[in-house]
Structures are given as C-alpha cells and as structure tokens.
Amino acid sequence: MTAAPSSYRSWGGLAGRDSRVVEARDWVAHPERFRNPVLAHGQGRSYGDSCLISNGTLLDTRNFGDILAFDRETGLVTCEPGLTIAQLLDAAVPAGWFPPVTPGTAFVTIGGALANDVHGKNHHGAGTFGCHVRAFELMRSDGHRLLCAPDVNPGLFSATIGGLGLTGLVTQITLQLVPIRSTLMAQETLHFDGLDRFFALAAESDASHAYTVAWIDSLAGGRHFGRGVLFRANHASQPGPLRAESARSLPFPLKPPFSLINRATLAAFNYAYRLGQPRDGASRQVPYGPFFYPLDGVRNWNRAYGPRGLRQFQCAVPMSAAREAVETMLRRTHAAREASFLTVLKLFGDRPSPGLMSFPIPGATLTLDFPYRGARTDALLAELDSIALDAGGRVNPYKDARMPAQTFRASFPQWQNFSAHLDPAFASDFWRRVSAP
Secondary structure: OOOEEOOOEOOOOOEOOOOEEEEHHHHHHOHHHOOOOEEEEOOOOOOOOOOOOOOOEEEEOOOOOOEEEEEOOOOEEEEOOOOEHHHHHHHHHHHOEEOOOOOOOOOOEHHHHHHHOOOOOOHHHHOOHHHHEEEEEEEOOOOOEEEEEOOEOHHHHHHHOOOOOOOOEEEEEEEEOEEOOOOEEEEEEEEEOOHHHHHHHHHHHHHHOOEEEEEEOOOOOHHHOOOEEEEEEEEOOOOOOOOOOOOOOEEOOOOOOOOOOOHHHHHHHHHHHHHOOOOOOOOEEEEHHHHHOOOOOEEOHHHHHOOOOEEEEEEEEOHHHHHHHHHHHHHHHHHOOOOOOOOEEEEEOOOOOOOOOOOOOOEEEEEEEEEOOOHHHHHHHHHHHHHHHHOOOEEOHHHOOOOOHHHHHHHOOOHHHHHOOOOOOEOOHHHHHHHOO
C-alpha cells in the first residue's frame, strides 16, 4: 500500500510534520516496507503530541478493531487495538458487562487506553485501565510477536501499559470487564462552597461510591473561590435495561476563526451550569452516557477553541500537599485571567498500576484546559508544572504538548528504566522532546 500524506491531528490541534499514514494491518504484514520511525495512531484523542510522529509513519489502527473473543459468562474479552470503548459498550452492555475503567470519552481505542493507562472516575477503587488487562500481544519492528502478561515477558508488559505506544504495536488485548445489572447509574449531585468542603466530600464519597468527580468554577473568586459540584454514583443495583446507548453525536456547527472560550462566555456557562445541577443531593437514576461521557454528545467540540486549538494540563499531587497545591494552581490561573472550560478535581486511590510509566499516584488530580494563546499560555502552564513538582507531584504526559525534558524527568524518574524496553523503530514527537539530551 502506498503511504498517504498525513493530515492527522491530536485533540488539542497539533499536527505532525511530514508524516505518512498507513493501515496498521499493512505494517503488521510487512513492517520492513515503511519508513521509520513509526507510531500507532487511533482516534487522535490524546491532547498533545504523544500520538504524533514527524518525519515518520503513523500506523492507523481504526480499521484494526475486531472483537476476537468474548466470554459472556466471565466477562473476558479479547479484541484488536482499534476497537473503541463505544464499540466495546455496544457488545458488552447487552450481555451485562461494562468496561472496568473508562476515561471521559467513549471515542478512544482500547489500544490507546492501554498505551496511556487511562484512569476514570473510579480510580480510588478500580485503579487504572492496566489493572484489568490480563494479557496482550505485542509486535516488535523486527517482526517478532510476543505474548505479554504479568508472568510472561513481565518487563515488556509493565513498560507497554502506560508506555505511550513506544514499545511496539499491540495487536490484541485481553481485558476483564465488570458485571452490571442495569445501564442506569444511581447518581447524587452535591454542591460545595470551597476546597476544604471538596476534600471532605470526596473522601466521604470515595468510601461509599464507585465513581466520583468534581467540577470547579475556575472563575469564582473572593468568598466563592473553590466552589463547585461533586458528582458521585454507583451502578444501579436493581435489574434494569441492558441496552447500549447510542454513540451518535451532533456536529459542532462551525469552525470559528477565533476561540469561543473566553472569560465572558465561560462566566455565562459556569453560571448556567451551576444553576442546572440539582441541589438536594438526592439519588437519581441517570443513563450511563451522560454520566461518563458528557461531552460526547457534541462531535468535534474542540473546534470551539478556534484554529490554534487548546492546551490541557493535568497533574497529580500527594495528599499531604494536595490542598495547598490545588489552591495555589487555581489562584494562579485566576490571577492570569485565563479561562479553563473543563476544570476537574478528584482523588486518586492507592491501588498500584502494573504500568511502569503510569501517571496516577495516591492523592489529588487537577485538570485544566485553555485556549492556546502562544507564549502567554506556555508561561502559565510552566508555572503550574513548577507548583505540581514542588508539591512532590507529576504532570500527565498524554495530556501534554510542551513540557520540557526536565519536567518530564522529574515527574517520572524511572524514565531511563522504561527506555530500555523501547522498540528502536517507534518514536513520537513527545518522546523526542522529553528524551533529548
């Protein structure tokens, strides 16, 4: 197959330079025919440049997404890497099973979930995606196919989970699903008036609910600083419908020549959003789609950030320093007069991941995103990096588009042990940036 020029972008709007695209299946058949370096690319939902390779070859996995086996009695599923979570839900939910861990969009591939060792609203109990991967097949650029499991090629197993696609191409994955009795979620919505109340509510909620997450009003200052809404839920315990919800979404209606996200529009959104949330804290049954994937109803919502795209920042900070560090980051963002549309705060639990480079650590995680405005945005993000590192935390690599090597290495001091497992033909723009001497 002739390689086609790439117009593929990350979700934040970045693009690789002079990269070519081939079907992943074609590379599997003849890896020697294609220009190195190579990198697998799924749905492009990574925010930064970890899913891009300049002057190389992207291996498009979107047509490499079959379900190979599904045991409806045990919930064990084996699939190819390009299967999306939405497609997995279509098959699993009617049989009474659900992904053990899911990020905030169903439009990611299973291969991407493994490569990034994604976390969800249930990290405090379930850990990361990699905690539920039983085995996978890894194809190296020399043509060897290796079975990887906790007790088979354990070094590559650990390096590949959360390894950002740099150890080779995962060609099939065996994942343990979790049972459900209904597609409904028993959800409670709790308003809080400051960070102290958030941390108290989050600790209480993590003890009683499988899923918790909080939205923060990043524009609120003065006596309203740190206010937000916490959502907590369990899968409904009573038997109910077992029909997969539609993954259809409405298109974002335009491609604006400038960012629609600014302090004025965000202030209006935050006001309406807070008013629209129930205040009594009563449990309500809601479909799983709006709870897990609230933004999936609008296709290409990232267009709202304009032609320069967005930059997302996520950090994890140990609990001993979390309260102070989160406040400092939110106040610095407020002082910089930046508008973060998606400001999310939750707690990570202490269940360890099998992944060598997994991002979560026990403590708190804060996520912010900003319309990209060049040096102004970069300067704020560098400050947020420093606050997180000074608190003993780390910055998330698969949300990143600009962190320097020293920030990455301070976040992941085990990076050199990880690099020993890399496939010599695989690379990414992110890895080139953070591993450069």
